[in-house]
């Protein structure tokens with residue numbers, strides 16, 4: 001039985017408690033805003049392109065707020081996808097040999113034990129999940145458990161956080177106003193050159209000049225976003241490239257695999273990106 | 283003044299097609315779009331790739347180390363096949379693109395504010411016809427020999443930009459280290475101002491193999507050195523131009539007979555003359571200025587004026603039109619929030635004043651739309667007048683549009699009919715529904731018995747997947763569509779015939795599918811007269827008369843695509859469907875006589891169209907552009923995101939592809 005539960009957890013969510021400080025370099029006043037939101041128990045939307053540090057920011061905040069409050073504040077992360085249903089979040093009965101057993105979903109678990117529950121890319125989830133979010137995200141802080149005919153009152157430490165990439169894909173799959181207006185929004189963009197340099201060098205353990213060149217490449221490649229490239233390279237990709245370089249891979253080669261190919265399949269764009277790489281790395 | 287390598291780049295660029303080595307050489311055709319994107323990445327501005335030989339001589343000639351961009355174009359060799367490896371040829375192209383793009387990054391196109399220089403140096407009002415180099419031209423026009431001043435300025439400014447690039451980009455620095463010595467190698471000895479400027483450029487980068495008279499060069503290097511130091515700006519380049527000018531002019535005067543023709547050149551450079559001749563220049567325009575002393579006085583005056591100027595990063599603000607300001611942009615968003623139409627006025631019947639000019643437009647609905655002006659970064663308010671016609675004034679004779687396509691019509695109609703039926707089949711794996719899906723239920727039971735949480739999606743339902751679609755087909759009727767097709771089974775037919783045939787085939791198929799759709803064509807001439815022709819509205823059912831009318835349509839005038847897209851968006855916004863598709867079929871670039879300040883400025887139309895598409899997209903419309911222009915990739919890429927466009931190399935493919943694209947879009951969204 002334990003085995004079943006474990007597999008179930010592995011597949012659908014991740015719960016983490018942070019003992020050590022996850023590295024996060026603030027880009028603006030997001031730390032202060034989030035802290036205030038948490039103290040007022042106002043749910044938060046993190047908006048921003050992929051790989052710009054949203055997840056890392058939350059990990060950091062879970063650690064920081066837990067430390068400041070003197071309690072354990074776990075982070076429960078659920079990656080939402082098209083097939084994710086309300087029961088996937090709340091929980092369901094499973095049958096044992098001759099009886100049924102209730103298994104909490106990640107959202108119920110987080111609500112009960114007082115965690116930060118992070119629904120990543122929430123627009124991807126099926127519409128019925130939003131029904132759950134509404135009573136949980138306003139002053140009621142209640143999670144309806146339809147299958148059991150009950151509601152759970154959220155633990156005082158609980159906070160709901162969702163993320164949302166306001167890019168191209170979501171234009172049609174937009175959040176409803178009634179959902180959106182239950183949250184305060186923190187906007188994330190890619191960090192500016194000097195910050196991104198620090199992040200890359202810290203995360204990949206490469207020296208300042210390599211990190212700076214990669215950050216410069218990222219900054220310039222993102223200029224192509226209006227010109228047919230859907231997403232420029234994310235901080236995450238730049239860190240990958242830096243790690244490859246740290247492993248001794250030649251810089252242009254590292255960028256080819258981590259950046260050029262990852263960003264676009266269009267040969268013209270790829271070739272333009274190669275020139276950018278060549279402009280940055282001799 | 284130049285070197286064998288530089289001459290080779292210029293000359294071979296023209297003739298190099300003979301014996302061109304495909305493995306190592308580079309052609310502008312392929313490299314152009316790539317380097318333009320590269321430049322855009324580097325400096326956030328898009329420059330249009332052009333051949334070196336299309337550039338004004340003043341900006342690009344073999345005496346220059348690098349060509350100089352006018353802020354809109356990127357000058358590149360037509361072919362480059364000088365070095366043995368592709369990497370080396372690419373390197374040279376990369377440097378060419380980087381240096382020109384770098385002009386934007388490092389402020390070549392900055393300018394003082396108009397008020398500051400108005401009256402000071404002639405009539406600054408002409409600057410409002412905005413053009414990146416217009417201020418520089420005005421400045422150079424103040425010199426007795428504008429061409430000479432231009433040569434000095436471009437040399438110094440190019441050195442400044444090159445030095446800045448090399449400081450910022452390690453890769454480019456290495457490229458320069460490789461290229462510059464090769465370029466300098468065995469330079470032709472030439473003791474002229476151009477020769478000295480060539481040497482000056484290299485001397486500023488520490489290469490001293492020049493052949494210029496040593497004293498003069500030393501003196502000039504001393505004056506100009508600060509331009510390659512960190513922090514040098516446009517003003518430094520201008521001041522240095524003022525400082526170097528008398529030195530070279532003196533040299534010229536000392537040997538005036540030798541340089542007679544050069545004088546002509548420098549006094550009358552065509553590129554500069556537009557502005558230069560207008561100003562009351564202090565000396566005679568026909569040759570050598572009378573005395574050195576007058577030059578010095580002028581230079582002193584210019585230096586003083588320069589000192590007092592502040593340069594602005596931004597472009598000249600107000601322009602010829604009336605522009606939508608920040609506040610109006612807000613208005614647009616507010617309105618959108620309130621789920622209202624975008625800014626738009628509908629006036630009809632058309633006002634009488636207009637009817638004299640375009641009599642055929644009197645009885646049709648008139649719409650006013652804004653237009654996006656990328657140079658000012660704002661909308662031009664109420665800029666475009668669009669007429670929606672029900673009928674074209676000069677329709678041609680009858681013609682069977684679908685001739686030769688009969689089989690395709692049948693095929694596609696059958697396919698669409700089938701899809702309609704399929705959409706009525708069982709939908710499975712539902713959590714709730716009309717009936718239990720036995721297969722799934724069994725599977726669930728199996729899972730349950732083996733201790734795995736079973737799927738709960740065991741219901742099914744037979745309900746039409748009610749995908750409400752409204753599709754808008756917008757067809758380009760511009761003059762260029764009258765070109766005949768040169769190959770394939772439809773050789774000899776015009777592009778327009780195929781565009782219309784595609785529309786007709788789609789229409790018939792959509793009738794089978796039951797989706798709502800409409801067909802419009804667009805063209806026009808100038809901003810006061812954009813025409814949109816209604817071929818079939820959303821509410822009409824397709825009839826024989828529609829097909830007949832389509833058969834009579836002939837190619838019209840220009841392509842002001844932005845306005846047409848806004849109109850389509852407007853019509854779509856009245857549709858209740860959950861999926862609104864806007865498919866634009868065209869054969870080329872958005873273009874109109876006054877689409878942008880000068881006709882050659884493709885950027886304006888492109889940016890406006892991109893904006894119009896974006897406005898629609900923000901409003902939940904899914905735009906999709908199909909171009910049958912084989913060069914289309916280059917600009918569609920910049921108007922829509924990769925998922926929203928398709929370029930067909932051959933027009934004849936369109937009728938077959940269009941239904942497929944439609945189904946894909948319909949499914950996907």
Ligand SMILES: Nc1ncnc2c1ncn2[C@@H]1O[C@H](COP(=O)(O)OP(=O)(O)OP(=O)(O)O)[C@@H](O)[C@H]1O
Pocket residue numbers: 023024025026027048049050051052053054055056057120191199203235236239
């Ligand atoms: N401000 C920052 N401080 C520290 N690390 C950062 C920061 N921004 C980005 N990173 C780094 O970038 C990587 C990617 O960030 P993260 O996984 O948080 O992105 P994300 O926004 O959650 O992306 P996605 O939307 O794809 O989930 C992190 O692993 C981290 O190394």
Ligand SMILES: [Mg+2]
Pocket residue numbers: 054055056120
């Ligand atoms: Mg994440």
